[in-house]
Amino acid sequence: MALAVKSEGRDAIKRRALLSRAVFLVPGLTYITAFMLIPLGFIIAYTFLSRGTYGGIEFIFTAENYTRALDSLYLGVLIKSILIASTTTILAFLIGFPVAYAITKLPTNRQNLLLVLIVLPFWTNFLIRTYAWIVLLNTQGFLNKGLINMGVISQPLELLYKPSAIVLGLLYAYIPLMILPIYSALVRIDPAMKEAAINLGATPAQAFRQVTLPLALPGVLVGAIFVFVPSVGNFIVPELLGGGKTIMVGNLIRDQFLKARDWPFGSVLALSMVIMLLMLFFIQARVNRRVLGDARA
C-alpha cells in the first residue's frame, strides 16, 4: 500500500518533468512548424504541380519541373553558384583562420575588443555595404583613381561586374561568420594540448597541424557552412557587383517566383538548395563526431 503510494508519487514527478520540458519546447517547435516545415511542405507539393498562367499553381500533376532542372542551362547556374560560394568559403577560411588564431593569442580584454570590431560591419545595412563596393571598385572609383594618381596604372581596371567581384562582395559580407566559430573553437582548446604534443617530440608546426588544427576543425566546418549557405543562395551581391551578367541560383529562384511566374520550377530549385544544405549539415555532424569522439558516452 505504502509502496503503491510512493510509486504513484514518483510517476507524478516524472510526468511533471516531461510536462515542463514540453512547455519549453512548444515555442520553438511552433515556430519551426509554422515557418519552416509547413512552407517546406508547400514547396515540395508545388514541385509536382503545373504553373499557373499568371503565377501561382494549377493542380495538374507533373514531373516535368524536375527534368527541366537537369537542363544544362540550369545545372550550369547551380554549378557556377557552388563554385563562387566555394571559392568564397575557402578564401574566408584562409584569411579568417589566421585572424582567429591571432586573436586567441592576445590578452582577454583585447580579444573582446577585436571580436566586437569584427562584428561591427553587421550593424550597417547589407545593401548599403554592398553598394559601397561599387563606389570603391568602379572605373571612376576610389581604388582606380588612387592607383592612377599614384602612377601604378594608366588605364582604370575593370574590377566590377565579374565573378571575382561577387566573390569579393560575399567574402567581405560573410567573413565574420568564419572568424567567430573558429575563434570559439580555438579558444576552447586546452593550451596543454599543444604543450603535450611538443613535449612528446613534435615541432611547433607539427603540433599545430596534428593537434590544434584537427581540434579546431568543428569550428572551421561551422564557419564554412555559415559562409557557404548565405553565399550560394545570395542574389543581392551577384545583382549589384555581378552586374546581372553572372546569374547565381539565388537570382534564378527569385526570378522564377517574381518575373517568370513559374512557382513550381522555382520550388524545385529551392528544394534542391535545401537538400544540398541538409547534406552539408550531415557531413558536418559526422566530422564533428569523428573529431571529438562521443563526448557524451
Add this chain to the structure above:
Amino acid sequence: MSSFLNIAGVSKRYGDVQALNNVSIDIRENEFFALLGPSGCGKTTLLRALAGLESLDSGVVTLANEDLLSVPANKRPVNLMFQSYALFPHLNVYDNVAYGLRREKLDKTEIDQRVHDVLKTVALIDQKDRRPSQLSGGQKQRVALARAIVKRPKILLLDEPLSALDKKVRSEMQLELKRLQHEAGITFIIVTHDQEEAMSIADRIALMDKGVVVQIATPVEMYSAPKTKFVADFIGTSNLFAGTLGSGTITVQGKSLPTPVTALSAGAKAVLVLRPEDISLGIAGTISGTLVSSNFYGGSSLLFFDCGFEQLVKVSCALNQVPPVGSTCHLSWSASDSILLADA
C-alpha cells in the same frame, strides 16, 4: 651517489612575483623525487622549466652532465604528464600513446611493439581503440602515464598526477606509480601539494615555499627533523608552541615547557614542535587540559585538548583509550621527542 639532474641557482620572475628564487636541487638517477609545497610556491614553474615549456631567468640545469636548458623542448629526454592529462581527444588510446614514438620516426613494427607493451603494463590493452572521452578518470590517467613512459625518457615529470582522482583510486595509483618507476628504471619527479602523497610515494622530497627550497630530505628525516617552523607545520600534524627560551625550558603564553638539548641560547625566540603521537595521556603530566573533541581516523583518534593555550593541543590516541569528551587529562611527553626550532 653522483648527481643525475643538477639544478643550480635557478630563478624566474613573473612581474612582481618571484616564482623561483635561486633554487638548487640535485636529483639522483632512478630516484622518485617529490617537489612539495603550497600552491604558488614555484614547484610547477620548476617542473615546466625542466620540460622546456617555461624559460628561466638565470641558473643552470644539467642532465647527466649535459646542459639541459639549451635543448629545445621537443628534443629533451624529459616527458611530462600533465595535470589535466592533455590527452588528444581526436585520437584513440593507441594513437595517443603512439604519438610520441611517431615523432621519433621509429619504424612501424617497433612502435607497435612498444605501444602494446606499455598498454599491457598499464592494463589498458582492451581499451586501445577507445577515445579519451570514453574512459574513466583513472583510465585517462593511465593513458597519460603510458604516453609519457613509452618514450623511455631519462626523467618523467608528473604534475599533480593524482589530484583529479578520488581517494581510493589515488592510493591504488600511488602504488602503481611506484611499481612502474621501479620497473621502468626512470627518474620520476612528481609535483604535489599533498604532503601525505609526497611522504608515501617519494624517496626524497624538496619542500618549497614562495619560490625557495626550504628543505630537501627523505620523508622520515623531514618528519623527524624539520629544519624550520614552516616544514614542521606543513609536514604531518604537529603542535607548535612559539615562545621565549629559558634554560632547559621554553615559556609559551606564560607556561613553562621542557625543551630538548639545544644550541639556541636562552632568551631567543623559538618554536617547540610536538607530534601528537609523542604525547601520552596519564595521571600525572607536564600540562593538563580538557578534552574538547575527538576525530576518529580508523585505527586511532586525534584528540583536541584545551590546555589554556591559544591553540588546542592535538594528541593521538588508541581507539579503546579515548576518554569521554569534557574530562580532564594530564599530558606528558619526553622532552627528547620534541623538536626545538629557532623562530624567525
